[in-house]
Amino acid sequence: MKLIALIGRTPRSTRVGIVVQLLLQLAAGGCAALAIATLAVPAWTDGAQSIGTGLLVILAPIAVLGLIGMRIVASAVAGRIGMPAAFAATTVLRRALLRHVVDVPLDVFSRWSSARLGMIATDQVRKVEIAFSFAVGELVSCWATTGLLLALCCALSWRIGAAALLGVGLYALTSWLSDRLIARAFAALQPATNEAARRIEEHLQGLATIRAHGALPLRESALTTVIGRLRDIMVAHSLRLSGAVRSGAATIDIAVFAGFAWAASQAESAAALTAAGCAAVLAIGANRALARSAAYLALLRLGESAAAEIGEFLAAPPLTCQPPAAIPDRFDIAFDGVTLAYDGRSNAALRGLDFKVPAGQVTAIVGPSGAGKSSILALVARHREASAGTITIGGVDIRRIPAEALAQFVTFVEQEPFLFNRPLGDNVRLGRPEARQHELDALARDVGLDEVVAGLDKGWDSIVGEAGGTLSGGERQRVAIARAALKDSPIVLLDEATSSLDADMEALVRTALARRFAGRTVLIVTHRMSIAAQADHIVVLADGRLVGAGTHEVLLAADGLYAKLCEAEQRSAGWRLGAGRAGPSSASARR
Numbered sequence: 001m002k003l004i005a006l007i008g009r010t011p012r013s014t015r016v017g018i019v020v021q022l023l024l025q026l027a028a029g030g031c032a033a034l035a036i037a038t039l040a041v042p043a044w045t046d047g048a049q050s051i052g053t054g055l056l057v058i059l060a061p062i063a064v065l066g067l068i069g070m071r072i073v074a075s076a077v078a079g080r081i082g083m084p085a086a087f088a089a090t091t092v093l094r095r096a097l098l099r100h101v102v103d104v105p106l107d108v109f110s111r112w113s114s115a116r117l118g119m120i121a122t123d124q125v126r127k128v129e130i131a132f133s134f135a136v137g138e139l140v141s142c143w144a145t146t147g148l149l150l151a152l153c154c155a156l157s158w159r160i161g162a163a164a165l166l167g168v169g170l171y172a173l174t175s176w177l178s179d180r181l182i183a184r185a186f187a188a189l190q191p192a193t194n195e196a197a198r199r200i201e202e203h204l205q206g207l208a209t210i211r212a213h214g215a216l217p218l219r220e221s222a223l224t225t226v227i228g229r230l231r232d233i234m235v236a237h238s239l240r241l242s243g244a245v246r247s248g249a250a251t252i253d254i255a256v257f258a259g260f261a262w263a264a265s266q267a268e269s270a271a272a273l274t275a276a277g278c279a280a281v282l283a284i285g286a287n288r289a290l291a292r293s294a295a296y297l298a299l300l301r302l303g304e305s306a307a308a309e310i311g312e313f314l315a316a317p318p319l320t321c322q323p324p325a326a327i328p329d330r331f332d333i334a335f336d337g338v339t340l341a342y343d344g345r346s347n348a349a350l351r352g353l354d355f356k357v358p359a360g361q362v363t364a365i366v367g368p369s370g371a372g373k374s375s376i377l378a379l380v381a382r383h384r385e386a387s388a389g390t391i392t393i394g395g396v397d398i399r400r401i402p403a404e405a406l407a408q409f410v411t412f413v414e415q416e417p418f419l420f421n422r423p424l425g426d427n428v429r430l431g432r433p434e435a436r437q438h439e440l441d442a443l444a445r446d447v448g449l450d451e452v453v454a455g456l457d458k459g460w461d462s463i464v465g466e467a468g469g470t471l472s473g474g475e476r477q478r479v480a481i482a483r484a485a486l487k488d489s490p491i492v493l494l495d496e497a498t499s500s501l502d503a504d505m506e507a508l509v510r511t512a513l514a515r516r517f518a519g520r521t522v523l524i525v526t527h528r529m530s531i532a533a534q535a536d537h538i539v540v541l542a543d544g545r546l547v548g549a550g551t552h553e554v555l556l557a558a559d560g561l562y563a564k565l566c567e568a569e570q571r572s573a574g575w576r577l578g579a580g581r582a583g584p585s586s587a588s589a590r591r
């Protein structure tokens with residue numbers, strides 16, 4: 001997306017504000033040029049003979065001060081109008097970004113890391129903000145000063161004017177050539193910045209693991225390499241940029257001096273010589289304004305490249321709701337020939353799955369690690385899109401269910417739930433903000449969260465830290481279960497949702513879940529066969545394929561993978577880690 005295209009997305013009032021800002025900056029640039037041009041008054045007035053030196057000495061400073069004052073006022077008013085307009089434009093952009101983050105399928109985030117998206121929403125939008133609120137206006141002002149001074153210079157001495165214009169032409173040519181050089185360093189700048197941000201974020205997130213494995217020197221040296229690469233690219237970019245600006249300014253200065261020498265050699269009177277001198281002063285003034293504009297042009301380019309990266313993310317296709325949209329009125333789920341292939345994997349995670357999940361019952365999904373159990377839940381919640389086949393809820397293809405409706409129908413409790421750095425109560429109320437306090441208290445008692453609340457200084461009002469970091473894994477899971485129960489949706493997806501709870505707590509939570517989720521369509525992913533055995537219906541997966549489905553008794557009798565998994569669980573229940581090697585505990589050996 002180009003900056004100009006971005007303006008097109010903003011409300012009319014914002015566009016008007018930006019145009020008014022540009023017009024005012026144009027006027028400010030004109031005032032600056034006229035202030036400089038007063039230095040050339042002797043040339044217009046026959047060496048001041050026509051108006052008298054005394055009058056000139058009084059009038060010129062007044063004119064200069066007046067013009068400078070007008071310039072300051074025009075610039076200030078431009079800022080007051082332009083800045084709110086620019087901030088309004090980037091607010092539109094930030095909203096569009098946040099909306100889009102919700103609208104795209106989750107696999108988009110394997111290409112756009114959270115560090116990169118964070119940079120886009122903050123740093124890149126800020127660059128667009130700077131481009132609109134400041135750089136573009138100042139650029140117009142500088143170019144207005146340059147243009148007007150060059151025009152006046154041409155009027156005073158066509159020779160110097162021609163030389164200066166030739167210098168400007170050469171400047172434009174060298175800028176164009178050096179731009180191509182700079183563009184190469186510039187193109188590498190953003191990916192290197194993104195990579196450094198991603199590595200730093202990863203370093204911070206993985207700090208405990210890095211310490212636990214004594215890997216600090218290794219990780220630090222990797223980080224230093226990435227940061228060093230970024231430094232090298234930045235230095236190369238800045239050197240090329242400033243080199244281009246300096247050489248461009250020098251080209252025009254040389255052309256002006258050559259033009260002055262030419263004009264002076266042709267001057268036949270003192271007045272002609274004065275005019276040549278004044279024209280040269282105007283041309284040098286024009287050159288200074290042009291040189292100043294290079295910095296604003298660079299800021300504009302940064303804004304342009306930021307807008308391009310923002311546009312690239314906004315172009316990622318959102319999850320669409322296929323017409324005609326439909327809302328299911330029952331909540332059985334059916335998989336029909338569903339295949340899921342993740343990017344970068346040669347084997348599909350799920351292959352041609354056909355099975356049904358009855359409405360209002362509990363269905364367990366079991367299978368070895370990596371069999372594709374969690375992927376099934378991700379498909380139902382539409383966190384992922386199936387590569388082939390159809391998933392229906394109540395007979396309606398989920399691609400036809402509007403995203404907001406699906407989010408209302410389906411609650412997903414992950415193994416490692418995310419908590420917001422907000423009060424505990426707010427985290428539980430996430431799905432139903434209007435829930436009453438007594439509902440929360442009753443729920444807390446049901447799922448064993450009451451003892452957690454009691455142990456916190458401010459009870460429900462305690463802030464749980466970044467990603468819920470002040471709570472244990474089991475406590476976070478109880479919070480996630482409580483908020484799922486409070487939301488009370490017709491479909492509930494539980495992905496190893498009680499895996500961090502001890503046996504007593506798990507029994508308590510399971511009893512509560514059975515009561516709270518009675519009559520809901522519940523899909524449970526679990527490794528514990530004792531949990532799966534209690535489900536109404538069980539789906540068995542291996543290597544992305546369906547290898548069994550039915551009740552516990554039916555699957556045991558079939559003596560397939562399910563029976564083996566049950567047997568393995570029973571065996572491992574009696575095993576312990578001994579001082580020397582693993583072996584059956586004495587209790588198990590007795591059995």
Ligand SMILES: Nc1ncnc2c1ncn2[C@@H]1O[C@H](COP(=O)(O)OP(=O)(O)OP(=O)(O)O)[C@@H](O)[C@H]1O
Nearest residue numbers: 342343345349367368369370371372373374375376
């Ligand atoms: N985001 C992803 N990108 C690429 N491959 C993935 C992704 N998520 C899962 N996979 C792969 O898909 C396959 C199925 O993964 P899935 O998490 O669904 O299995 P699972 O049965 O839930 O495993 P576990 O019991 O270990 O949690 C695995 O081979 C896994 O490596």
